[in-house]
Amino acid sequence: MEEKEIKAFFGRELLAWYREIKRDLPWRINRDPYRVWVSEIMLQQTRVDTVIPFYNAFMSRFPTVKALAEAPEEEVLKRWEGLGYYSRARNLQAGAREVMERYGGIVPDDKASVAGLKGVGPYTTGAIMSIAFNRPEPAVDGNVMRVLSRFFCLEEDIAKPATRVGIEKLAASLIPEGAAGDFNQGLMELGALVCTPKSPGCLTCPVMEHCAGRLAGREHELPVKTKAKPPRPEYRAAVVVTGMAGNAGKILVRQRPDTGLLAQMWELPHLLLPNDMSGIFDAKSPKEQGELAAMLGQMLEAETGLLIRPRSWLMDADHVFSHIHWHMRVYEADLGEEAGLSEAAAAAEESLVAAEAAEGYAAGSGAAAGYRWIGKEDMETLPFPNLFIRILKEYWK
Template sequence: MFDEDAKLVFSRELLAWYRAHKRDLPWRRTRNPYHIWVSEVMLQQTRVETVKPYFERFVSLFPTVEALAEAPEETVLKAWEGLGYYSRARNLQAAAREVAERYGGEVPDAKERFAALKGVGPYTAGAVMSIAFNRREPAVDGNVMRVLSRYFCIEEDIAKGGTRAMMERLQYELIPEGEASDFNQAIMELGALVCTPKSPHCLTCPVMARCAGRLEGKEESLPIKTKAKPPRPEYRACAFVVDERGERVLLRRRPAEGLLADMWEPPHVEFGAAGWSPAQADADLGDALAGWLGEALGAAAVRPTGSAGTYEHTFSHIHWNVRVHRFTAAAAALAAEPPEPYRWVDRDGLARHPLPNVFVRMLKAEGFLA
């Protein structure tokens, strides 16, 4: 299907370029399969520069599979705080527990066993098997699909499963015997540094001369991908409630299932859930929020002290617009512990509670976090 000479040139030149130009990244200084696994999970949906400090801190806190398996989930989520997509952390810990129980803490080097672990998909399985164990396994991510689409001028929709499967077969054919670890990292590196999504740096590309997409003038239009639906907007009202001394803030724990499961946050509610409209004045919204919070706590427990602005955060499928209102708790509300799932937390305690990033930003702006 694809020119064999073009394949040989691609593999040879790519490996030579990678060995001369590869970045010094912390997960490339080890062949520890657990550490490589952690890095691959973190790198999903997240930039390399963002991941580096998280990776180093995470493997310092949880240096082995057993350490991660035995850690309290809240501690793991706190270490993940700010990376987003928290299901990755939960699945990673669940899989670590499987490895500890079934394989004595040793990451299995058989793809079918590793792929059967919680949260391990085809890309992660291929990446860990190839990078850590030098197994000849494809690992097709967005970078790989972009590079292959352009070099071989593949005009199939990469959002389709059939296209991904075809690229997995092609990548497998391209991997030189005994070079899987370097080759798979090399093709990802080329996509990250040279064959970028916009304005690819073709003049510095090691395989520019044989790139069919460039020769046909299609390097900017490839790969072809069906556009995903934009995240739907959601308007939320948030209560930032402090005690009378301004020393503690009221948090609630999210449900154990669903978005941001088990994380802690200031209480908030979707406008529509309480019959409110985003167009309402802040004063009206603050009063309505105070009434809602009073019902949640079982008393008319707070008094409004003003608006604290708006924060935005985009998930894969939802875009939050969070309008924050400040409140001070009445003495009656402080006389007893708040009902579950609410909790008063001081500044030191915030460091032990995993918080969604949008509320980390809010708490920093309000002086409760450094």
């Protein structure tokens, strides 16, 4: 069979299969480009089953570009809480604001305009243009590269940008006329349900008859992909600081900087330990723990300006980012008696205004603004990274 015939076979069989078995997913109820855009951003590096409840809740709160553009960023982050990769949420909102400013709140039916939106790369551009507007644009993600590498027995390393460009051209040549949206979704569906990374279901594949990778017995070898570097380990110590006086029952949290990892999210006070202190996680005896707690108190005071005194070990926790693996030891703590909390200071803390609170519990120590006392109920409104949600849930048990 000639290449042209093989390509026609692939498109025809994939379309027929997809239209028969496609999953009933909330972003497929219509072709609204905003709904498609939100779903594709959420689905980046996240499983469909995980995304569905987040998507429904997000769209319920921000049903239009205008609603998302006008929402407070902290609320957007809160609605994204649990999905991770929070820069996606910030970029999505920034893109929504661009659509409001430049295009009157309507996602444009124009590839260059869509590609110019904040956080929209080649894949998301192709997905929006093909699914929402049925334009013959490729949408190439990891699923698509795997499927096409196997079907055409491609041996190029898919981790290389040049390989991705080549596969994008190949995918574009496969799109049946007038069916770009269904074709691209069919490719993604095939990669997600059948042509999976470790156990491809060749016997149920609609295009198995002419799959060059299967015929060569290489379906388990392909695609070729250079292994990424493992995330570097970082060892950290965190404290759950309990309040006193008017803040009894509350804990101390702080907000991260406006830029960088987990920007503007809330967290427990913690610090990065020097590499030679990674042995803290091996300390078991009460004496060792006591010595380490005293040392951490001094380090935390130097880092935060607050007289934090770790009392006892609470738990260990960890979290893996794409490039960093946090190992965290968590202590229960309080503010040292030296803090001299007065009734006036407690009242300032109670106001929950970050700068005023910092003056209160820092007692003139020069601590940075951005700290505040919270109760369990505040977890409903403040966005926290998953790691700290797990720690606080365990603490509040």
